[in-house]
Amino acid sequence: MAIHRNCEGLRRRDCLSLGLGALLGGGFVSALQSRAGAGEPGADKRPTGCILVWLDGGPSHIEMFDPKPQAPAEIRGEFQPIETKVPGVFFSENMQRLAAINDKFTIVRSVCHNQNNHGAGNHYMMTGAPTRIPVSCGAFVSFHPSMGSVVSAERGAPHNLPPYFAIPSITRSGGPNFLGNRHAPFVVADDPNSKGFRVRDVTLPTELDDGRAISRRLARKKLDQLQRYQDRATGDPVVGSDENFQQAVSLMTSDVALKAFEIDRESDAVRERYGRNALGQRLLLARRLVEAGVPFVTINDGGWDHHSNIFPAFKKQGATLESTVATLIEDLDERGMLDTTLVLVMGEFGRTPQISTLPGSTTPGRDHWSSAMSVLVAGCGTPRGQVVGATDTRGYAAIEKIYAPENLVSSVYLKLGINPDKIVYNSSGRPSHLVSDSRPIQELM
């Protein structure tokens, strides 16, 4: 574990946290042990990774994985259910390709919570903790570290790769909170489908050739004459920044890392298969990153808040999504990576069974509904071809094997080798569990 004695404040805080551990927690030794454990992937097999496909806005469960053919038309909607590869399981007709491979993944139909707006729903699903105070729809809030930041802190990544990527943007509550800026996601905003795509900052800007970059670095070595106070006891933050510089250079010169970013190394066939669109290439980039050892990648896909126009949207947007996700799962499986790669597809909640046309809108849609939603979980030891839980005949509420976001997030942590019951300390030293209810969704484990 790298000990950064960067700024005095941080260091004292760290100590304070440890001290509090001794008093409030299971004792100093256990606090120390859990810290020392950070960054070790655990077993000696291929390290696990996670690709979270976040459908921002809250995708409709009825139009995806939980159709309600018996319900009246104002609930059932325009689409028919279709048979899937697993006998007796039906998806909505929009999920054609996923229906053909659902022997590879699990759908959980019974995750639910009580946070019915985007701000709070995002926070709950993204961090496994409800917001501490009520927040509203527009809120982008963070009261607890997101899954990606926790994985960054607990696992790290090889080749000095950033351990947590957010593509193309950070999700509302996807930040590190008290884990600090080091565990914020590395955002790749540019479109990997565009020509000449490069991952920003880790590769040289296009105008700069390798030779000039190298000579700049050599000159830097010569001219960098600020005195370092090497003795650790001095707590010189410049020494810490030198370590960052070394990491940056080794990342820039690491073949494995750089290759991960070069999406054009993929054959045209593979790129076509994922779809020559931003979402397709972003998922492909995510797969490459996980392949290189990045433990957590979030794809933030917007536009799932279908208060109106829901049926045409699912025909188009739904089709693109499901075919891309199906490709990802197949591709991972073919590469033997599905056993170590967790794929999650979810949003902040499901949508109202009752179709509505809001004032000012001309087309029907569905509104926010956190009492029911469907979550797709694949890989990393998740049983294949399974449906967990159920909602009632009209899709209003989870009625079987009801699980909370805490259980889902705990499952994710366990699959990634992280103890969800671990005690963490916020910046004022207050202890809390990583997830307040550390029981996983048993059926996923």
Next chain:
Amino acid sequence: MHSRPIGLLLLSLACTVLAGPLFAAEPAASSPGVTPSVTFELDVQPLLTRYGCNSGPCHGKSRGQNGFALSLLGFDSEFDYLALVGEGRGRRQFNATAEGSLLLRKATGEVPHGGGKRIEVGSPHYELLQEWMRQGSPRTPETAPKLVRVVCEPATQVLTPNASFQLRVFAEYSDGSRRNVTDVTAFQSSDRAYAAPSNETAGLVQAGPIPGEAALMARYMNNIAVCRVLIPQPGDLTDADYDQLPRRNPVDDLVWQKLKLLKLLPSAETSEAAFLRRAYLRIIGRQPTPEETRAYLADASTGKRDALVDRLLERPEYADYWANKWADLLRPNPYRAGMKAVWNLDAWLRQAFRKNQPYDQFVRELVTAQGSSWRHGQAVVFRDRPDTVEIASSVSQLFLGVRLECAKCHHHPFEVWSQDDFFGFAAFFTRIGHKGEGLSPPISGGQEMIFSTPAGQLAHGRTGAIVDPKPLAADSLKIPAEQDPREVLAGWMTSPDNPYFAKVMASRMWAELMGTGLVEPVDDLRATNPASNEPLLDYLAQDFRENGYNIKHLIRRIMTSQVAALSSKPTERNLSDTRNFSRYYRQRLRAEVLLDAVNDCLDTEEEFPAMPAGSRATQVWTFRSASLFLDTFGRPDANQDPPCERTSDSTTPQILHLMNSPSLNRKLALDTARPAQLAASALSNEQVVEEAYLWVYCRPPTADEKQAALELLPAPPDRRKGVEDLFWVLLNTPEFLFVD
């Protein structure tokens, strides 16, 4: 590692001798007066705290653990007694066969226990619990003497490295009796590297190998006492070593006094150029220009350092720099409060610093704000935090340095604050009226009026009783309906007798100027988190108060001290000192300052959304004005809670961004940027190197540096790429990234 000097040995011997007989006479656990039997509050509850049973991660959390819930750290005896004796179908304690009770079987690990084995069968504490149940699990009678306070003896201990000492903790009761409770006290060290308990039950404390200091917190029930442990650096120093140190103002003497205690000596004075850059960056958040640097270095007058500080305090950048810092603390989330409201608050903040509004008036205006969220910026704080509990927590933290929030749900774990204190304080904010368009995220575009109303009350979170406003550590008040309770609160906060108000601002400003706080976090002042130099913090607070809460005066006081002009370079006599200001502590430039500095060096401009052309980063009024640079370097996102967390650690993505970001490289290569200007100028290569050093490092290059830099530059007119490379190099080194 260090030889043990005779003097110190004698000193610590003397302490031991003094301490020994005094306490030896005390019986180990004499009961305080009336009740001879083992009772709940007096004997049993302390054990639940001592063994961590009622701690936050265990049964103390709000829903308990496996169905057994205790109040956090035992603040609610009633609740705990019921939990132990009344609930669990009576299995938790048996009066007939105590050994069969779940309390003992779980605690000794006889039956599976999530918390593991906590006590040994047959140990004194085991027998105490057994005896309690045998006697019928009695509660401590109401009439029994009450616990008044807990004291540590000694309260201060001077130690040599690796030495240990005996700490005793006494509980004092209302009848004047006291008892030794060391064996049922839980200890916590503020810094285990310096001193930590080696045997908790015996109260033995062991010093680490490095000189320094630590505060040991002793907790007995809800009461806390602190013992300060000092481990001076070995070696002989005389008074003369300290008498000869320069004293430019009272700050210096107070710092030297502390150094003397720890036998530390300050580093040398820093160079003139380094002080100049430090003063610019710390006071106005920008670097001096080459012209300013040359003029300062050429100035031979004796008072030039003080004159520089005075000059900087009058610069227009001052207001933007400090308002930008305060915006970290106050700026609401525009998604929540609305863009116009956020802009309005930002404008109010900038105006306050532009006119150097006295701090007490600044806070009074905020705390008692009324008016329109579109017109009166300060009122936006109440629009953003309409919840009584929320606004009370932030006011107490920001302006009093008291973290009351814990006490909303339970007694504060490291402080005297109870739920009564929390709700009493929150009750000041119950008579606030809201009219107009309230929060309607994600736009919240409407206008809202904040005003004082006669009605409004607050119910206590636990008891449900209506609570009267109550200042901290004072009695409840009856405030007439026609008076705004916030006026009363502001009066109490800003009164000269208020022990917290000036202190927390002094603490904040010291940390901003010196790179490290006297206390960390700067707004968490409490006995259990003592400042590294309490007399200094007290002096600064008093000086601030006596000078009309003039913020510029406070800055001047700190920045004109000798301490603020010390070099960061450690000496043998202060190598491991990271909190007593024996030298200056380096710190990375904050995001906005760094970005402005890059643009100043390159003579380029940043384009910020929603800002006029030519705006500086310190003028940006919302994080929604997108900037990858600012976000990478840790500009806080107003979505975060708490919003003020800004860390100055450096990260790999930051280094990568400076090296490779397309936008920075584009700026370097602009035809209008400084590298191109210099390359095209009539200046010789030597002069170009000098200019580059003055712009980026704010000092002329040394001869060696000049030589090395010249190698980058071909002869004009083909030198442009070379000049760009030189600027790239300098901007990518720590000498630019850090204030030194």
